Amino acid sequence: MTEFLRTPPRQSWTFSNDSNAEIRRAAATGIYDIRGGGSKRKLPHFDDLLFLGASISRYPLEGYREKCSTDVWLGTRHAKTPIHLDIPVTIAGMSFGALSGPAKEALGRGATEAGTSTTTGDGGMTEEERGHSRTLVYQYLPSRYGMNPDDLRRADAIEIVVGQGAKPGGGGMLLGQKISDRVAEMRNLPKGIDQRSACRHPDWTGPDDLEIKILELREITDWEKPIYVKVGGARPYYDTALAVKAGADVVVVDGMQGGTAATQDVFIENVGMPTLACIPQAVKALQDLGMHREVQLIVSGGIRSGADVAKAMALGADAVAIGSAALVALGDNDPALEEDYRKLGTTAGAYDDWHEGRDPAGITTQDPELYGRFDPVLGGRRLKNYLKVMTLEAQTIARACGKSHLHNLEPEDLCALTIEAAAMAGVPLAGTSWVPGRPGGPF
Amino acid sequence: MLHTAELTARAPATEGGVRVIDLSAQGLRALNQALHDFKARPSNETLWEVVNTKGAHAIAVGVDAPLDITVRGTTGYYCAGMNKQATIRIDGSAGPGVAENMMSGTVIVEGDASQYAGATGRGGLLVIKGNASSRCGISMKGIDIVVHGSIGHMSAFMAQSGNLVVLGDAGDALGDSLYEARLFVRGSVKSLGADCIEKEMRPEHFEALEDLLRRGLAEGKADPSQFRRYGSARRLYTFHVDNASSY
Numbered sequence: 001m002t003e004f005l006r007t008p009p010r011q012s013w014t015f016s017n018d019s020n021a022e023i024r025r026a027a028a029t030g031i032y033d034i035r036g037g038g039s040k041r042k043l044p045h046f047d048d049l050l051f052l053g054a055s056i057s058r059y060p061l062e063g064y065r066e067k068c069s070t071d072v073w074l075g076t077r078h079a080k081t082p083i084h085l086d087i088p089v090t091i092a093g094m095s096f097g098a099l100s101g102p103a104k105e106a107l108g109r110g111a112t113e114a115g116t117s118t119t120t121g122d123g124g125m126t127e128e129e130r131g132h133s134r135t136l137v138y139q140y141l142p143s144r145y146g147m148n149p150d151d152l153r154r155a156d157a158i159e160i161v162v163g164q165g166a167k168p169g170g171g172g173m174l175l176g177q178k179i180s181d182r183v184a185e186m187r188n189l190p191k192g193i194d195q196r197s198a199c200r201h202p203d204w205t206g207p208d209d210l211e212i213k214i215l216e217l218r219e220i221t222d223w224e225k226p227i228y229v230k231v232g233g234a235r236p237y238y239d240t241a242l243a244v245k246a247g248a249d250v251v252v253v254d255g256m257q258g259g260t261a262a263t264q265d266v267f268i269e270n271v272g273m274p275t276l277a278c279i280p281q282a283v284k285a286l287q288d289l290g291m292h293r294e295v296q297l298i299v300s301g302g303i304r305s306g307a308d309v310a311k312a313m314a315l316g317a318d319a320v321a322i323g324s325a326a327l328v329a330l331g332d333n334d335p336a337l338e339e340d341y342r343k344l345g346t347t348a349g350a351y352d353d354w355h356e357g358r359d360p361a362g363i364t365t366q367d368p369e370l371y372g373r374f375d376p377v378l379g380g381r382r383l384k385n386y387l388k389v390m391t392l393e394a395q396t397i398a399r400a401c402g403k404s405h406l407h408n409l410e411p412e413d414l415c416a417l418t419i420e421a422a423a424m425a426g427v428p429l430a431g432t433s434w435v436p437g438r439p440g441g442p443f
Numbered sequence: 444m445l446h447t448a449e450l451t452a453r454a455p456a457t458e459g460g461v462r463v464i465d466l467s468a469q470g471l472r473a474l475n476q477a478l479h480d481f482k483a484r485p486s487n488e489t490l491w492e493v494v495n496t497k498g499a500h501a502i503a504v505g506v507d508a509p510l511d512i513t514v515r516g517t518t519g520y521y522c523a524g525m526n527k528q529a530t531i532r533i534d535g536s537a538g539p540g541v542a543e544n545m546m547s548g549t550v551i552v553e554g555d556a557s558q559y560a561g562a563t564g565r566g567g568l569l570v571i572k573g574n575a576s577s578r579c580g581i582s583m584k585g586i587d588i589v590v591h592g593s594i595g596h597m598s599a600f601m602a603q604s605g606n607l608v609v610l611g612d613a614g615d616a617l618g619d620s621l622y623e624a625r626l627f628v629r630g631s632v633k634s635l636g637a638d639c640i641e642k643e644m645r646p647e648h649f650e651a652l653e654d655l656l657r658r659g660l661a662e663g664k665a666d667p668s669q670f671r672r673y674g675s676a677r678r679l680y681t682f683h684v685d686n687a688s689s690y
Contacts, residue, residue: 031682144563144582147544149505149525176681188565188584188603189622193680196620198601202581203540203559209520212500216521219475220505 033265034173036098036354036364038166038257038301038324043274045257046308048421049414050430053400061399068395069405072319074296075157075226075249078218082226082249083135083157086115087391088319088406089309091326092254092300093139093159093230095121097174097183098261098354100371101128102379103363106330108132109376110383114391119159119321121261122172122197124186125151132380137228140217142171143197145187152221157250159228160213162201162239165258165301168232168272172197173262177357180366207242214247228252233278233301234271240285244295252321253282255301259324261364262355275301275312277424283316292316293407306393313394314409315425329386330379331361461513462488466502467495474502481508498538503531506548523550526567539576542569545586551660558595561588564605570659577614580607583624589659599626600636608655610665618673622680626673627652629665640676648672 011017025033054060061068075082091111096104098121105128111118117135120126124146130136138155140147152158163169174183174195184191204213214227229243230252243251255275260268279299286292299312300321312320327333333341335348340360344351354364362374398406401413415430416422422429423436464474474493491512496502500519503512507527514522517535527546536554545564552560555573562578564586571579571588577595580588586605593611600616602624612630619636625648626639635641644652644667652667679686 144544144584147563148546148565149507149527149544152505152525190680193622194682198582202578202600203521203543203562209539212520216501216504216524219471219501220525222476222479223472 034175034262034355035265035268035352036260036262037268037352038259039269039272039274041269043257043302044276044418044420044424045274045302046276046311048276048417049311049425049427050417051307051310051314051397051401051413052415054402058402060402061404063396063399066399067404068399070391070395072296072407074228074298074319077249077291077295078223078247079157079226079249080222080224081156083117085117085135085319087387088116088313088317088394089114089303089387089390090116090137090298090319090321091118092258092321092323093119093121093137093161094323094327095123095172095174095261096126096129097121097123097178097187097366098364100362100365100374101126101182102371102374102376103327103330104129105132105376106374106379106383107326108136109380110326110329110387111135113380113384114387116387117156120155122174123183125155126186128376130154132376139230141197142199142201143187144202145189145197149220152217152225155225157226157228158217158221159230159252160210160217160248161230162210162243163232163234163254164230164260165232165254165256165272165275166260167263167267168234169199170263170267170271171199172260173355175262175355175357178355178366183366207246210242210246218247226250228298230254232256232258233273233275236273236278237281237285240282240297241289244286244289244291248295250296250298251282251286252298252300253278254321255299257302258300259327274424275299275303276421279312279315279317280424280426286316293318306390306395307397309390310394310397310406310409311414313406314413315411315427318407325386326383327363329383330363331374331382332359332363334361337361461490461492463492463494465495466493466499467497471499471501475504478503478506478508478510478512481506481510496535500538503529506531517554526550536573537571541571542567542586545569555592556590560590561586564588568658570661572660574611580605580624583607587655587658589655589661591659591661591664593630596633597636599624599639602626606651606655608652608659608661608670610661618675620679621675623675625651627655627670628673629669629671632671632673635673638676638679639673642672642674644670644672 072088112134118133119137135156137157140160176192226249228250229248231239233255256272296318298319299317337360357365359365362371414427493514496516498519502522504524506529510529512531514533519538521540523531523542530549532551537552537556539557540559542550543562545567547567549568551570556571556575558576560575560579561569563582565584569588571590574592575594579594579598581600583602583605589608596614599618602621609628613632616636618639649667
């Protein structure tokens, strides 16, 4: 009977094994945890939304027979040469430095074959990337590593990066293991240092300055290039409105599931908002200004499937961008490499120490032996396949909702599985007409 | 907005061999387009003058030709931004971000310069004959900057490479978190930023400084022996918990 006299061992919810492990790690090392990727929390997400599909009041389109278009124009507001993409799934900015040269090449190959764009990152434009990308967006970042007018002119669009979803308010980070000779030269930095990028632009602050900065970039490029403004999911209503006011052609809103090459875990998990919460606010800002579809909205952060694409677009996005998912398509975190991941003290699916440059998949590394394992042609083909599948999936859903273009998807096509998702997305809780925060109660 | 052909038709061809652009009358777009077009269709018309600037932004940005451009009057933001090859002289004071991200060539400001002068510049020479405000040479990446007067706070923040020469004084937090840029200051430095220290002036530095003063039109105004050199202590190049308070 003695076993009934003792309280069974009970773990604390607050001081969980994970929390305690982090306390011990901090105590042992004296440095915060740095990692790659986006938030790993269970956040309200696209999974919490469902499409309603066609019914008596709405009729579907015939799969395979009736057309469901997927193309998108970006930069129609001011640019002389807007971008026209076959599919609304773009590749988000990821730097050469964070990624290997062959990985950047594969992104360019896959995106081009699928009819979409890819994007540079915090390390300047590489030849393998420009050469293999039909449509390349050139990021204009606070660090300005490698920035030059020639690359501005040979880009197809310019993306002014104000922030990113993984770390709104934070600058880039690239640790010494990845500052190879080539990366150091491109960034004009000493080899092997732990590089900290600035979090603010060096020559402008605030929306009025941004307007002048956009004017300068347009003048340098003779008003040809679409100019995007990318913000992290912090205050999407105001950031979108201010970007529009400053003259942006395209606004990119990146939620907290969006990845990064490296930053503090505490930053990734505790700053910013989920993608789902960002979209309706950004769309409302555009609608309030009469600029929805006039200034295009690209949404990123946790997009994995054609369903996610369709949901983002139904909420009002013109296109989406993928980063982490594209890396997975290339081979990141593949269980086939489990033995290698074990040697690094991790497991396939959980590997996020991209900053250490020891990626067995050869993607997030500058080690020639490791990136030599990665085949950019095969990687490009895998990415193309994945992009095509996402597009087909989104079309499948759109047809089921009776839409002849992905852009015709609308919030009325959606319902939410949770009250949180209903409130964030501004769509009714499934089986009710209740949108939390709006007049009218549940029935 | 005028197209280049219209500009060419309307612009006074030359005045004493100088092509004069009236910015108020002809507009910014026409000016910059004409300057950019020179690269594709070069001529012997290399002397340009821009008048009636009225503080306009983005004057003569993205030039990529060996032109000699004089801007008469005060300019707004980013005059001579991303300049390549050209010599651009501002006969007045310059607004924020003059010669930002300059690649090559020379920019001379006869008056004072506002914030972020020469920000992220990768090459060429920026001469400011008056004073420069805060964040002069911020994130500079190879540019040489010579300021005849004084500079404001946070100058050369995260400066990566190149030279900043100041004949006057420097404000607070000079060279905070800088990398390999070299800073030469003749006057007082109110305070040094994180990881910025005074360094020994060795013969090669006197030699370099002499050349910078000459090219910076300050020869005779100051002697290299009057300067102190500042640079990175390189303590923040790698993360270490004992430096946490400096990050």
